[in-house]
Amino acid sequence: MRDDPTHLAEQVSTVLRHLVFLLRRTVAGQPITSQQYGVLGSLEHGPRRMTELAEEHAVQLPTMTVQINRLEEAGLVTRGSDPADARVRTVELTVDGRERLLAVRRARIGHLTRELAALTEDERATLAAALPVLAKLGRS
Amino acid sequence: MRDDPTHLAEQVSTVLRHLVFLLRRTVAGQPITSQQYGVLGSLEHGPRRMTELAEEHAVQLPTMTVQINRLEEAGLVTRGSDPADARVRTVELTVDGRERLLAVRRARIGHLTRELAALTEDERATLAAALPVLAKLGRS
């Protein structure tokens, strides 16, 4: 019964709750919220339109509007317009925004890196093997 | 470099963000929020005091007060008093609360179970092996 789905589900559920917890604390005290960080990440490779951002973050458009408003006030992004379609607003990283994104990424990755470095090589290998499986969950 | 902590950290970070996402959606549409579910779970084995609950959920006391207020209004918990110390308020599951807890647990576990059942046996084994490692993260 070691691979019994129900039993496994209880364990996964417990571990995930623990990790959610961890993730929330990881970003505490940083200059932007985790949502804002996520949005900045979406802008890394060029301007995006509002609907794209909303879909990518599985959020309604009004919610994204508010997020972008805040990022714009903070000077991290700028709004533009699509020359081909005046209905479309584009959003783009400012120089400050790109710097902030990289700084936060370094901090976040650094945090996790330290925790992972404390594991044994075997444990890291086990973890690495499980990542594709975890990523698969929820795609159903 | 397959077990390079920095590289692994980036992947873990990405997968965790995905899973957080999944978790939030999993509970959507259920009769109580995931926070409320967590609190009910803490009460499963008997009455607890407010400070205990707040600490256990890493939340300030006022936040817990509000949560308990809602649960009490919903008839899922009752407040009592510690006969030995009149400053202390205790919180306890009602019969309804216990039923709700079990119902939600069944629903949540069921959801995950279905997703896990869709995996191969090998994938489940890989996942099971990684759980202890994941649980270890964040304990540092």
Add this chain to the structure above:
DNA sequence: GCGGAATATTAGCCTGACTAAGTTAGTTGG
């Protein structure tokens, strides 16, 4: 060129987190 579809924004509401301040009850020291 008009009506319907697409794109955003604004407004209003909810949850859940926080801090600051207030209340009530125990504890301790002069």
Add this chain to the structure above:
DNA sequence: CCAACTAACTTAGTCAGGCTAATATTCCGC
């Protein structure tokens, strides 16, 4: 023994971040 301190909660006020409904603007097909 009572004044001051500490502990346990609650209340009030603020903020982020999510939602839906309503509104403006622009595009497109006929």
